[in-house]
Amino acid sequence: MIDIRRVRDDFEAAAASLARKKVDRADLERLRDLDAKWREVTSTRDELRAEVNTLSKEVGAAFKAGDKAKGERLREQSRLRGDEVQALEAEADGLQEQVRDLLLRIPNFPAADVTDGAGDEDNPIVRTVGYDPDQYEEHQRVPHWEVGPALGILDNERAAKISGSMFAMLRGPGATMARAMCQFALDRNADVYEEIRPPTLVTTDTLTATGQLPKFADDAYFIERDDLWLIPTAEVPLTSLGRDELVDEADLPMRLMAYTPCYRREAGSAGRDTRGLLRSHEFDKVETLAYTTPEQAPAMLDEILERAIGSVAAFGLAYRVLEICTGDLGQSHHKQFDIEVYAPGADLWLEASSVSWFTDYQARRANIRFRRADGGPIEFVHTLNGSALAVPRVLAAIIETNRQPDGSVVVPEALRPYTRGIERITPR
RNA sequence: GGAGGGAUGGCAGAGCGGCCGAAUGCGCUGGUCUUGAAAACCGGUGGGCGAGAGCCCCGUGGGUUCAAAUCCCACUCCCUCCGCCA
Numbered sequence: 001m002i003d004i005r006r007v008r009d010d011f012e013a014a015a016a017s018l019a020r021k022k023v024d025r026a027d028l029e030r031l032r033d034l035d036a037k038w039r040e041v042t043s044t045r046d047e048l049r050a051e052v053n054t055l056s057k058e059v060g061a062a063f064k065a066g067d068k069a070k071g072e073r074l075r076e077q078s079r080l081r082g083d084e085v086q087a088l089e090a091e092a093d094g095l096q097e098q099v100r101d102l103l104l105r106i107p108n109f110p111a112a113d114v115t116d117g118a119g120d121e122d123n124p125i126v127r128t129v130g131y132d133p134d135q136y137e138e139h140q141r142v143p144h145w146e147v148g149p150a151l152g153i154l155d156n157e158r159a160a161k162i163s164g165s166m167f168a169m170l171r172g173p174g175a176t177m178a179r180a181m182c183q184f185a186l187d188r189n190a191d192v193y194e195e196i197r198p199p200t201l202v203t204t205d206t207l208t209a210t211g212q213l214p215k216f217a218d219d220a221y222f223i224e225r226d227d228l229w230l231i232p233t234a235e236v237p238l239t240s241l242g243r244d245e246l247v248d249e250a251d252l253p254m255r256l257m258a259y260t261p262c263y264r265r266e267a268g269s270a271g272r273d274t275r276g277l278l279r280s281h282e283f284d285k286v287e288t289l290a291y292t293t294p295e296q297a298p299a300m301l302d303e304i305l306e307r308a309i310g311s312v313a314a315f316g317l318a319y320r321v322l323e324i325c326t327g328d329l330g331q332s333h334h335k336q337f338d339i340e341v342y343a344p345g346a347d348l349w350l351e352a353s354s355v356s357w358f359t360d361y362q363a364r365r366a367n368i369r370f371r372r373a374d375g376g377p378i379e380f381v382h383t384l385n386g387s388a389l390a391v392p393r394v395l396a397a398i399i400e401t402n403r404q405p406d407g408s409v410v411v412p413e414a415l416r417p418y419t420r421g422i423e424r425i426t427p428r
Numbered sequence: 429g430g431a432g433g434g435a436u437g438g439c440a441g442a443g444c445g446g447c448c449g450a451a452u453g454c455g456c457u458g459g460u461c462u463u464g465a466a467a468a469c470c471g472g473u474g475g476g477c478g479a480g481a482g483c484c485c486c487g488u489g490g491g492u493u494c495a496a497a498u499c500c501c502a503c504u505c506c507c508u509c510c511g512c513c514a
Contacts, residue, residue, distance in 0.1 A: 039478085046483040053483090056495040060446045071494090078494040246438065246475090248456095369475095371438080375457075378475080 001103045001364050007032055017109045020116060020326045031102045038095040045088040052081045104214060108361040110326050111335040117325025123338070124323050131318035136344040137405070143345040144399040145276030148174065151409065151425050153399075154276065166266060168280045168392060173425045177398075177411060178284060178391050180418035182259045185286035185311055185389035193257035193288055198237035200260050201228040206240040209366035211332035211358075218267045230263035234287035235385045242291055242368040242381070249373045252381065253292040253300055257388060260285065277392035278350070284392075289385035291368060294359070297382040301357045304386040305337050308353040311389045315412040317397050318342040320349065334359040341393065345400030350393040355386030 006014045007028060015028050055078035062071035115124050148154025153174025159167040170178050186195060207229045212220060221230040231237060238256050247254065262285050266274075273279055288307065292300050305321070312319045324336040336356045340349040360380035363369070368381050402410040408426040411419055 042483080043478075046478085047481085049484085050482055052494080056493095057446070059494045064446090075494040082494075248438080375473090 001361065002106055002108060003360070003364065004031070004035055004099070004103060006109075008035065014109075018107065020110050020114075021107045021329060022327070023106060027102065027106070031099065031106065034095055034099050034102065038092060038099055041088055041092045041095060045085060045092055048081055048085045048088065052078050052085060055081065104208075104365075107329075107331040108334050108359060110329055110333075111357070114329065114335055115323060115325040116327075118327040119325075120328045122325045123328055124325070126321050126323050126337070128320040129313070129318065130316075131320065131342055139405045139407070140344045140400060140403050141347070142400065142403060143276065144343070144396040145346075147345065147399050147403055147407075147409065148276060150407065150427060152428050153177075153425060156276070163281075166274055166279065166281050168277055168283070170395075173411075173419070173422050174395075176419050176422060177415060177425075178395055180411075180415040181389055181391050181395065182284055182286055183418045184314075184415055186257065186259055188311065188314075189257050189286075189288055189307060189388055193255040196234075196238060196241070196256050196258040198234060198241070198258055198260065200231045200237070200263075201226075202231055202237055202240070203228060206243075207231075207236060209243055210236050210239045210362055211330075211365065212236065215331060219265050221263050221265055231260065232264050233262050233285065233387075234258040234260040235289060238287065238289040238385070239362055239366055239368075239383055243366040245368060246378065247291065247368070247370045247381070249293060249370055252370055253290050253296050255288065255290045257286060257288045260287070273348075276346075277396040278346070278348075280392060283390065285390040286388040287385060288388045289383065291363075291370075291381040291383055293370065294379070294382055297357055297359070297384060300382075300384050301335065301337075301355065304384055305339075305355045308339055308355055308386045308388055312339060312341050312352060312394060312397075314414040315394065315398055317394070317401055319352070330356070332356075332358050332361050334361065341397040343393075343397040343400045345403070346396070350397060352390055352393050352397070353387040356384060358383045358385075 002014075011028070011032055015023075015025050018028065019025065055074055059071055059074045059078060062068075062074060115122070117123065144154070145156075149156075151174070153171055155169045155171050156167070159169035162169070201223065204227065207220065208214070212232065216232075220232055223229070237260075238258055241256065242254070261282055263282050266279055266281060277283075288304055290300050290304065309319065309321065319339055319341045322338045322340065324330075324333070324338060329336055334357045336354060338351050339353040339355070341352045342348075343350050359382050362383045363380040368383070369378050370381050371378050398412060399409050402412065404410060404424075406426075408424050410424050411422055416423060
């Protein structure tokens with residue numbers, strides 16, 4: 001959540017910044033007014049409480065001194081004051097809850113240099129590498145949802161039999177390649193990232209900390225019986241790993257990575273771009289994430305982005321990088337880049353990675369703070385993350401790009417150390 | 429699932445209902461000493477809100493009381509034992 005002080009201290013500036021993310025000014029005004037009221041109520045409550053505290057001490061002193069009459073008189077006074085405190089307390093609690101509910105729904109401030117735009121059609125392309133529409137041969141113009149079944153490496157029909165629609169199943173060398181991709185991504189980032197294997201079922205608090213709740217409840221799987229959610233991304237457990245903790249500045253930046261399955265209900269997207277590996281309820285991903293000081297954050301954004309690009313580049317895929325404009329920026333996001341890979345068979349740019357900077361928005365929700373080495377005030381960390389490698393779409397692009405005239409698919413050089421010698425997948 | 433024990437500051441660990449936001453140790457930090465460092469010694473050192481007075485925070489939420497870290501209830505998590513089970 002945002003720092004409410006920015007709304008208190010400079011309402012106009014906060015409103016102007018959030019207007020770029022389509023926040024209704026009326027909501028902010030309501031927030032400001034509720035907050036002001038809350039502060040007023042708590043202030044009088046505290047004054048009364050101070051009286052009760054003083055009186056209570058005097059009660060004890062009076063009884064100890066043997067002055068029973070005085071003690072009883074003071075006790076009665078204190079009791080009456082206590083009743084008033086209780087009433088104010090109830091009012092303050094109600095106000096605070098309203099403020100919090102509202103605050104949870106207010107998105108993060110966009111970075112000043114983020115491009116203004118209405119939606120994803122306005123995302124500027126900041127880099128395109130290896131893409132030439134004329135370079136692709138006829139044999140590469142076959143979509144993976146045809147190549148995959150023909151090679152026996154993709155079997156979504158049976159996946160549907162087992163789990164229903166929008167589940168993918170990889171087989172044989174296809175499954176091997178998917179696993180190889182994860183190993184590859186983990187190994188290539190292991191120089192600075194600590195590998196984590198987190199739980200993938202998490203509590204409501206955990207999902208709230210990253211900003212998925214309350215807004216995206218419909219997009220996540222929920223196990224009612226045990227009050228647990230299936231993670232939509234490893235960002236969720238990795239961000240909560242530091243929850244309610246106070247870290248030393250010397251430990252920052254703290255880099256974490258995790259391979260996990262990811263679960264998404266994809267509510268409302270049935271039927272569109274769901275063929276083959278384009279969109280499924282469950283997929284594998286290697287996520288990288290960092291806690292930093294505010295000063296370290298911009299460089300970390302670049303680092304995560306370049307590392308994510310490095311993976312798809314290592315497979316020889318054509319890719320492009322998009323800067324996400326204000327209209328397409330997520331609720332928790334301050335600045336964001338997407339990496340898309342080109343799939344020649346489907347003739348689509350597929351979103352393969354999203355690299356994001358959240359400033360202190362998530363850390364504030366999750367209460368992740370750090371202590372400066374010079375003894376300065378305790379501050380919230382900044383969180384950043386990015387998919388180091390999301391398997392399905394990158395795999396789709398590999399299958400299509402690497403398809404040979406004879407219908408076989410060549411395994412990228414970079415994956416071969418992990419494929420038990422498989423260099424080419426041939427029709428069977 | 430059943431029985432018992434526990435949860436206190438960055439960490440460890442004390443704490444008769446009022447003198448407890450909390451002993452002590454470690455850590456961190458400043459100083460003395462030293463060519464420098466270590467050791468030793470002396471001092472400082474929890475978090476949140478507030479302009480301030482002040483208020484709040486001893487796992488979480490309720491309750492008793494003039495007054496709760498301390499008493500009562502519920503819950504969560506951790507540990508030990510028993511049962512069940514991949």
